[in-house]
Amino acid sequence: MKIAVGADHAGLPLKEAVINRIGALEHAAVDLGAHDFDADDDYPDFALAVATEVAEGRADRGVVLCGSGVGASIVANKVRGVRAGVCHDTYSARQGVEHDDMNVLCIGSRIIGSALADSVVDAFVTAAFTGEERHARRLEKVKAIEASGGISQ
Numbered sequence: 001m002k003i004a005v006g007a008d009h010a011g012l013p014l015k016e017a018v019i020n021r022i023g024a025l026e027h028a029a030v031d032l033g034a035h036d037f038d039a040d041d042d043y044p045d046f047a048l049a050v051a052t053e054v055a056e057g058r059a060d061r062g063v064v065l066c067g068s069g070v071g072a073s074i075v076a077n078k079v080r081g082v083r084a085g086v087c088h089d090t091y092s093a094r095q096g097v098e099h100d101d102m103n104v105l106c107i108g109s110r111i112i113g114s115a116l117a118d119s120v121v122d123a124f125v126t127a128a129f130t131g132e133e134r135h136a137r138r139l140e141k142v143k144a145i146e147a148s149g150g151i152s153q
Contacts, residue, residue, distance in 0.1 A: 004059035006032040006046035009039050011065025014109035021121045047075035054103050055081040062104040069108035076104045088112050090123040097127035099135045
């Protein structure tokens with residue numbers, strides 16, 4: 001699997017550990033930056049880069065790191081076809097893929113450390129969408145909402 005990874009200055013300290021973990025799981029990580037510390041960089045730039053790689057099929061999944069994971073999640077979810085979630089535990093990371101077909105994991109490097117991040121990345125990377133009828137039905141509803149622009153009718 002090819003996994004795009006991006007981080008702003010706040011996520012940068014955890015990015016290398018995440019990339020190494022993806023490699024240890026025998027998947028390819030694509031590093032979309034930041035490559036150097038810049039306190040003035042902005043999380044939307046990196047979240048958009050990762051989300052675009054996933055949405056356009058150049059990456060199977062993505063991981064975005066920022067201070068809390070929240071901002072990255074908000075941005076990534078603006079990209080059509082991306083289903084991003086903030087996960088700081090293994091249950092959410094696994095269940096997000098299995099039930100919701102989550103394809104972008106957002107992590108707050110000011111929330112969790114590298115050991116827990118390794119476990120969360122493991123859960124995300126090794127999980128697969130179950131395709132069970134109830135999950136497929138719900139996913140189709142999510143896609144319909146996205147296609148309508150989120151406007152209730």
